[in-house]
Amino acid sequence: MNARERIMMGAMDLFARDGIWSVTMDAIAAELGVSKRTIYENFKDKTELLREGIIAGGELHDKTLNEIVNNSPNVIDALYRIGKENHQTMQKINPRFFSDLKKHYPEILELVRRDYTAKSRKFMLKLFRQGADEGVFEKNINMDIVASVWMQLVDLAESTERGEVISDSWSVKEWHFHLFIPYLRGVSTDKGRALIEHYLENIEGVIKNEDIEEFIKNKGIIKNK
Template sequence: MQYTNLDTEKNILEGASNLFMQFGLKSVTMDDIASKVGVSKKTIYQFYKDKGEIIQNSLKKHFEEHKKTILSAVEGSDTALDAIFQISKCMKSQVESVNPVVMYDLQKYYPRAYHQVLEFKQKFMLELLKEILNKGIKEGLFRPEIDVQILAIVRIEQVQAAFNTSIFPRDKFDFFKVNIQMFDHFVHGIITEKGREKYNYYMNHEYKF
């Protein structure tokens, strides 16, 4: 089979992404990527000027796919509370495939690429969570007096804190237990009695984190 330039570029990006998610960003070299994809470094440089550009493109593709997954899950939910559960499930799946050192490497060594993380949080996730919280208020599941702007930011920062290994070192804390505790704490801070009944039903019948 003869591969096109588009196929080669796609393979380079996918191979590099797999290495980044498994080993982090800093430790992966261009030689590693070339070996993973089965091409020469010269071929890689025909498409990308350096590793930084590969990281930026890899992250862009990652967030495009992640957004689609989250939106699909939210659109298929029956209530706002269900939507929050669905987002948490998406995050759990995400964490299972990503080495926690990736976020550290992004912040320290690739600030331009890290800007995409901030955009994902501050634009996409913030607006989506505000929309869900407002929906939950209308459904009578969330307390009407909550400030959706503040609580949406709180939830985003909770997830970010769970990722932060300087706060919750992986040798001392189980990531999923941390996330579940934060999720439970957040939900109980916003639900009405009707919401609590729905939450208990979901926990007992629908969801196993």
């Protein structure tokens, strides 16, 4: 990791922990044990540091999600793990980060929203089409619409993470369950719904391919339906 990357990652950790506006360049320098001159040799100002940090963080997150998909036995497993990864990521970010971004850096927020929406929609469309090929999702529905609706649900879920939408009587887990599971069931085949139920029964476990095949066999579901 070079000096620029170290500064960028260290600054983003501080922004996530304390919010953006309250973190000064002096605070970043002190936290990282470098001089302000070193920071300014790599970044013109805090705005550039924030913008480049968000872009780099997004690229790293994209890499993580692709690794999850590549290492998952089916798309239901991938969606569960992606949801868990996103939840854990959001839990590490102070809500002030988002309010500061909206209030003081609207141009960066707009850039992030455009980039995030485009990349995420493309990613989810590919994943839902993969699920149709696996026989997990129905093939006779428009996956462009399915992916678009899913992105709307994700936006609502992330609003929950930021504390913008949720009743005091609901847990975040309960809220997310009722957002995503009914929709997934609705676009799934019998095989897909069986997998969903299997995950709900073993929500914290790691499910192996042989476990999935045995479960499907016991339910009398044709594998390639």
